Amino acid sequence: MAEVYITGVAMTDIGWHELDAHELGARVCVESLRDAGLLPSQVEGLLSTPHGYMADTRKMITQRMADYLGMKCGLMLEIDSGGNSSSVAVHIAFDRIRLGILDSCLIFASQREAPPKRIKNDIAGHFHLIKAANSLYDSYQAAYGVISPLPFYAMSIQRYMYRHGIAPEDIARVAVLLRDHALRHPQAAYKEPLSLEEVLASNLISPPIHRLESSEMHDGAAAVVLVSEELARGNDRAVRVAGIAEAHDPTSFIPYRGEIDRFPCVERAARTALSRSGYGIADIDVAEVYGAFAGMEPMMYEEIGFFAPGEAPAAIKEWRTTFGGDVLINPSGGRLSLGHPAYVTPLLEFTEVVRQLRGEAGERQRPGASVGLVHTEQGFINGSIVAILDQPDGRAAGTG
Amino acid sequence: MQDRAAEEFFSRLAEGRFQTMRCSGCGEIHYPPRVICPLCLGEDLEWVDMPREGILAAFTQQKDAIRCRKPDVLGLVELEGIGNVLTRIDAAFEELRIGQRVVFDTWTSPDSVVLHQFRPID
Numbered sequence: 001m002a003e004v005y006i007t008g009v010a011m012t013d014i015g016w017h018e019l020d021a022h023e024l025g026a027r028v029c030v031e032s033l034r035d036a037g038l039l040p041s042q043v044e045g046l047l048s049t050p051h052g053y054m055a056d057t058r059k060m061i062t063q064r065m066a067d068y069l070g071m072k073c074g075l076m077l078e079i080d081s082g083g084n085s086s087s088v089a090v091h092i093a094f095d096r097i098r099l100g101i102l103d104s105c106l107i108f109a110s111q112r113e114a115p116p117k118r119i120k121n122d123i124a125g126h127f128h129l130i131k132a133a134n135s136l137y138d139s140y141q142a143a144y145g146v147i148s149p150l151p152f153y154a155m156s157i158q159r160y161m162y163r164h165g166i167a168p169e170d171i172a173r174v175a176v177l178l179r180d181h182a183l184r185h186p187q188a189a190y191k192e193p194l195s196l197e198e199v200l201a202s203n204l205i206s207p208p209i210h211r212l213e214s215s216e217m218h219d220g221a222a223a224v225v226l227v228s229e230e231l232a233r234g235n236d237r238a239v240r241v242a243g244i245a246e247a248h249d250p251t252s253f254i255p256y257r258g259e260i261d262r263f264p265c266v267e268r269a270a271r272t273a274l275s276r277s278g279y280g281i282a283d284i285d286v287a288e289v290y291g292a293f294a295g296m297e298p299m300m301y302e303e304i305g306f307f308a309p310g311e312a313p314a315a316i317k318e319w320r321t322t323f324g325g326d327v328l329i330n331p332s333g334g335r336l337s338l339g340h341p342a343y344v345t346p347l348l349e350f351t352e353v354v355r356q357l358r359g360e361a362g363e364r365q366r367p368g369a370s371v372g373l374v375h376t377e378q379g380f381i382n383g384s385i386v387a388i389l390d391q392p393d394g395r396a397a398g399t400g
Numbered sequence: 401m402q403d404r405a406a407e408e409f410f411s412r413l414a415e416g417r418f419q420t421m422r423c424s425g426c427g428e429i430h431y432p433p434r435v436i437c438p439l440c441l442g443e444d445l446e447w448v449d450m451p452r453e454g455i456l457a458a459f460t461q462q463k464d465a466i467r468c469r470k471p472d473v474l475g476l477v478e479l480e481g482i483g484n485v486l487t488r489i490d491a492a493f494e495e496l497r498i499g500q501r502v503v504f505d506t507w508t509s510p511d512s513v514v515l516h517q518f519r520p521i522d
Contacts, residue, residue: 134466139406140432141486143515144474145467151474155458162498206460207493256431256483260458260476 004097004241005232006389008036008106008225009351014189014339016115017219021051021058024221025110026068032223037235038104045075045096045105047089049343052113053136054129054217065108074102082378083290084246085109086222087346087385091244093226103228110221111341137253149380150214152253152260154206156380157295160261161208164310166298168208170317172199174294175213175336177322182333184363189218189339199294213294218339222347224354232392239357240392242371243277245269248383255382266303266377269386274305277388279371281305284388286328286356286366287373288349292335292342296381301329304375304386323366331356331364346376346385353389405433408447414514418452418504420482421445431482452504454479454518459489459496467509477502477518488517496520 010031017024025048033040048062062076075096079085086109093105119126133147146152160166176196182188194212202211232238247268251258258264274281281304289304291297298312306327307315315321321329332338332352335345353372355361374387402410405421409432412419421433425442431450436443459475468474468488473496475489488507489496502518509515 130466138432139402139410143410143467143513144486144488145465145469146462147465150464151460151462154460155474155476158460159458159498206462208460254476254484254486256485258484260484 001098002100003229003392004094005227005229005235005238005392006224006241006350006354007227007232007235007238008032008034008038009223009354010035011187011222011348011351012220013187014218014220014341014348017112021110021112022061022064022068024112024219025061025065025108028110028221028223029065029069029106029108032106032108032225036225036227038225038227040069040071043071043104043106044073044102045093046071046073047075047077047079047093047105047107049078049085049089049109050080052111052217052341052343054113054119054133071106075105081383083342083345084376084378084383084385085343085346087374087376087387088246090224090226090346090350090387091246091385094241094244097226097228100228103231105226106223107226107347108221108223109344109347111344112219113217113341116217141253149253150206150209152380153293153296154209156260156299157293158208159259160295160299163261166310166313168200169196170313171208171213171295172196172210174297174316175199177316178294178297178330178334178337181322181331181364182337184331185333185338188333188337190333190337209293209295213336215292215335215340218341220339220341220344220348222344222351224347224350237358238392239354239389242279242388242390243273243275244385244387245272245276246383246385247272251382253380253382261299263299263303263381263384266300266375266381266384266386267305269384270304270375273386273388277390279388279390283371284327284373285369285371286331286353287375288332288334288352289330290335290345290349290376291330292340294336297330297334300375304373328356328366328369331361331366346374349374349376350387357389357391403435405435409433410514412447413506413516416506418450418516419447420450422448429481431485450482451479453521454485454502456489456496456498456500456502456518456520457484458498459493461493467511467513475502475518485516488515490517490519
């Protein structure tokens with residue numbers, strides 16, 4: 001079957017935006033097309049996601065964008081699979097192109113949330129959004145008043161720390177390291193360094209999770225262009241999608257039958273994607289991992305297969321996941337410090353890995369990066385997508 | 401709006417009954433309850449009692465929530481033959497530890513909803 005390439009990526013700064021979600025989306029669509037050397041009239045598939053969780057719903061987002069940019073598509077889709085949404089979109093586009101049905105797809109996501117402060121200052125005016133947040137959970141979870149998965153993650157991290165004897169500093173250190181990474185990223189939401197003491201002194205918002213170990217929601221937008229081998233020919237900045245896989249567990253938030261600190265879908269998605277790509281886990285130079293909390297990062301590194309269960313915190317402490325280490329994980333700053341517009345996050349991860357493999361990651365560049373991994377998840381890691389990207393002809397990035 | 405099994409679960413709970421559904425065809429017990437057995441696709445299920453003692457697997461508190469806010473404690477209790485149940489824990493956060501034995505009780509929220517909670521035995 002034909003190969004599939006990424007030839008365009010774009011992202012806005014991450015933070016709070018004033019532009020309307022539609023216009024924010026249009027900006028990254030246009031920038032990713034310029035990056036790919038395509039015009040809107042050449043786009044055959046257009047895929048997107050909702051504009052946020054705590055956002056008033058707007059439907060038919062892709063149709064509006066197709067009209068605005070003049071795209072006559074053979075595929076138009078708006079996907080809502082929680083945090084996986086935009087990577088599900090990449091997966092579907094990948095399949096359509098691989099089957100020879102389409103030659104080019106544009107995937108975009110733009111998120112504009114109601115800022116948490118605005119909600120807190122006017123609970124009555126936003127009560128419909130709070131009720132909607134509670135209704136994400138089944139009756140047996142919603143009854144306890146839950147409006148975010150935060151307490152579930154807290155119990156998961158508590159259990160993981162208990163099982164492996166992990167200390168609070170080992171978790172806090174992840175937030176400090178990701179902030180160090182983000183300081184090398186001009187588009188990251190956070191610009192100030194963070195100390196271990198600051199993290200450990202911040203409020204326990206849901207014990208054992210400190211406020212500075214929890215990613216905040218942000219606005220932002222990103223877009224990715226996927227094309228066929230034919231359209232990628234002669235483009236020496238093209239990055240190949242070497243393998244992609246999706247796996248789900250039969251759970252919705254709390255795993256009633258499983259362990260709260262294990263996520264089998266991540267292991268399955270990673271193993272399948274690697275096997276489809278022909279690479280092994282030791283071949284990965286750079287990875288973007290979807291960890292919304294500092295404590296989830298080591299758990300995800302372990303489920304993906306970078307480290308044995310319980311061993312990631314020691315590896316992080318020994319600088320094995322940062323610049324100059326065995327594998328560079330979350331050079332962007334990750335969800336914690338790049339910022340986390342959840343529907344956009346998977347496309348931010350693809351953007352970072354593509355920049356790394358092209359040798360265009362600036363101060364964050366891992367010299368010679370040639371194979372990368374993207375991991376995304378949805379719900380309380382009830383489902384996961386893993387993609388493996390590489391340099392099609394073995395060109396090593398950043399070596400001139 | 402709740403599905404029928406959930407409505408029935410909470411109305412039984414309000415009467416002090418802590419129950420879920422077992423498939424009469426294949427005998428499998430399902431928690432949460434449901435009106436169709438996903439294993440054999442049978443639709444003949446009956447209410448059965450769940451164990452009233454379990455093990456505290458994890459616990460935390462939530463600040464932003466529409467019920468059971470801090471200082472209330474949320475916990476995950478392992479019930480033999482059932483699995484994990486999300487519940488309220490009737491104790492101070494500082495006094496709890498993973499692995500503690502806990503026992504069932506009902507709790508009426510300030511907004512008059514009857515939920516289950518568990519309390520440490522030792």
